[in-house]
Amino acid sequence: MSMTRRTPRTNDFPGNYPLDEDWHGYINDNDRVLLKVCLIPANVVMVAAASGDATIHYSSPTSAGAECIDPGCNWVEQWVHRAGPRGKIYFKPEEVKAAIVTCGGLCPGLNDVIRQIVITLEIYGVTKIVGIPYGYRGFSDQELTELPLSRRVVQNIHLSGGSLLGVSRGGPGVSEIVDSLEVERGITMLFVLGGNGTHAGANAIHNECRKRRLKVSIIGVPKTIDNDILLMDKTFGFDTAVEEAQRAINSAYIEAHSAYHGIGIVKLMGRDSGFIAMHASLASGQIDICLIPEVPFNLHGPRGVLSYLKYLIETKGSAVVCVAEGAGQNLLQKTNATDASGNPVFRDIGVYIQQETKKHFKEIGVHADVKYIDPTYMIRACRANASDGIFCTVLAQNAVSPSPDIVAFADIVHGAFAGYSGITVGACNTHYAYFPIPEVIAHPKLVDSNSRMWHRCLTATGQPDFI
Numbered sequence: 084m085s086m087t088r089r090t091p092r093t094n095d096f097p098g099n100y101p102l103d104e105d106w107h108g109y110i111n112d113n114d115r116v117l118l119k120v121c122l123i124p125a126n127v128v129m130v131a132a133a134s135g136d137a138t139i140h141y142s143s144p145t146s147a148g149a150e151c152i153d154p155g156c157n158w159v160e161q162w163v164h165r166a167g168p169r170g171k172i173y174f175k176p177e178e179v180k181a182a183i184v185t186c187g188g189l190c191p192g193l194n195d196v197i198r199q200i201v202i203t204l205e206i207y208g209v210t211k212i213v214g215i216p217y218g219y220r221g222f223s224d225q226e227l228t229e230l231p232l233s234r235r236v237v238q239n240i241h242l243s244g245g246s247l248l249g250v251s252r253g254g255p256g257v258s259e260i261v262d263s264l265e266v267e268r269g270i271t272m273l274f275v276l277g278g279n280g281t282h283a284g285a286n287a288i289h290n291e292c293r294k295r296r297l298k299v300s301i302i303g304v305p306k307t308i309d310n311d312i313l314l315m316d317k318t319f320g321f322d323t324a325v326e327e328a329q330r331a332i333n334s335a336y337i338e339a340h341s342a343y344h345g346i347g348i349v350k351l352m353g354r355d356s357g358f359i360a361m362h363a364s365l366a367s368g369q370i371d372i373c374l375i376p377e378v379p380f381n382l383h384g385p386r387g388v389l390s391y392l393k394y395l396i397e398t399k400g401s402a403v404v405c406v407a408e409g410a411g412q413n414l415l416q417k418t419n420a421t422d423a424s425g426n427p428v429f430r431d432i433g434v435y436i437q438q439e440t441k442k443h444f445k446e447i448g449v450h451a452d453v454k455y456i457d458p459t460y461m462i463r464a465c466r467a468n469a470s471d472g473i474f475c476t477v478l479a480q481n482a483v484s485p486s487p488d489i490v491a492f493a494d495i496v497h498g499a500f501a502g503y504s505g506i507t508v509g510a511c512n513t514h515y516a517y518f519p520i521p522e523v524i525a526h527p528k529l530v531d532s533n534s535r536m537w538h539r540c541l542t543a544t545g546q547p548d549f550i
């Protein structure tokens with residue numbers, strides 16, 4: 084078996100340098116990644132779900148996970164641009180001023196992505212690279228100064244959690260941000276690391292730049308620990324969050340298991356989506372009840388969570404509940420409060436379940452020792468685990484460079500250099516692709532209560548319906 088070198092040996096080519104057509108290290112602009120397929124000829128149905136299932140041939144639209152794209156369930160293909168380095172680049176590296184900004188809440192892996200963008204930009208030959216401090220706020224707050232970035236500055240930042248640049252919610256309007264980009268700073272490439280809010284901002288910035296006919300690339304890297312961005316296999320930080328959540332769940336289990344009639348309650352992140360709670364429950368094998376925003380439940384009544392807790396105490400002696408922060412909000416009084424970014428501020432469902440559990444067991448005269456753990460900020464501030472570390476690096480690095488000494492270029496940097504703007508990078512069906520921002524933030528990605536994964540979770544916990 085011969086090894087194919089991805090880096091050309093110069094003496095393999097006439098003139099000692101490969102022509103583009105001889106050198107297969109670049110992504111062709113027409114390369115695509117298949118996003119979804121949907122087909123019904125006669126009785127045969129082949130449907131791919133939003134992500135990760137493009138290789139399943141479903142025999143019926145009622146198969147678990149099957150999804151039709153249009154109402155007629157007609158043949159539909161959806162493709163996205165394959166990410167990676169292009170043979171022709173749109174920007175002259177020496178003319179580029181690149182900036183990176185991190186917005187929203189913290190997420191493990193932010194530093195890994197910042198680091199790899201900087202390193203890759205330097206490989207392209209870019210020398211003017213800056214960090215915007217504290218999210219979009221850094222564009223307007225005159226007291227905050229740009230942070231010059233280089234390989235030396237970012238070399239070890241992935242060894243700790245958080246963001247080297249800081250994060251924030253809220254901040255200036257789009258016009259002010261573009262004024263700052265254009266007039267004050269002369270930025271030509273902006274890398275925006277953030278969730279749905281940040282991406283809505285990035286898209287608005289991109290549109291404003293187009294309106295002003297500015298040659299500025301706005302490239303997103305989806306950061307959401309909740310894993311609630313559409314069309315992508317997963318987002319960075321999610322894997323670390325699930326892993327870290329195991330510690331909290333295990334502590335709750337040990338507390339509950341060691342106490343007489345112990346009940347452990349763990350609240351995990353997930354504003355709209357219960358992915359962290361579902362995956363952490365599945366991974367731990369220690370959860371008896373998993374509650375997520377997508378699946379309604381009653382606390383009280385014969386089919387409610389509290390009755391089932393009593394049953395668990397009587398039969399097993401202890402119980403552990405995992406609840407996502409956005410779950411059961413209908414059971415709580417609405418606040419109408421929003422954070423600086425306009426996100427609704429939720430009441431604490433974990434505290435509520437803790438209080439109601441204590442009250443309920445007191446009322447029915449059964450002893451219960453209730454312990455509540457909220458590990459939110461301990462999880463968010465973690466450094467990325469190995470899997471996320473690789474994912475962050477791969478998000479930022481996909482192809483092979485033409486020099487034997489240099490390893491790879493960053494996808495997102497490639498996106499910018501290829502002249503793309505208003506896009507974000509992610510993995511789809513295990514391939515890396517550029518996605519149009521509005522498509523991925525149209526609404527939060529939710530756990531499908533008919534999906535195999537949720538059913539697996541129910542099988543693992545053994546919980547009934549609570550409705």
Ligand SMILES: Nc1ncnc2c1ncn2[C@@H]1O[C@H](COP(=O)(O)OP(=O)(O)O)[C@@H](O)[C@H]1O
Binds near residue numbers: 277285423
């Ligand atoms: N619809 C929007 N249009 C423009 N900017 C937005 C929008 N929503 C949020 N932002 C800005 O994006 C940043 C991050 O948003 P936020 O919702 O806090 O976090 P995330 O990006 O993680 O969802 C904030 O600075 C906020 O002002």
Ligand SMILES: O=P(O)(O)OC[C@H]1O[C@](O)(COP(=O)(O)O)[C@@H](O)[C@@H]1O
Binds near residue numbers: 189308309408
């Ligand atoms: O206390 P903060 O900073 O508002 O963060 C809380 C929120 O952060 C998150 O962990 C992630 O939210 P973002 O994706 O918007 O950053 C949510 O699950 C949670 O509601």
Ligand SMILES: [Mg+2]
Binds near residue numbers: 187278279280
């Ligand atoms: Mg958000």
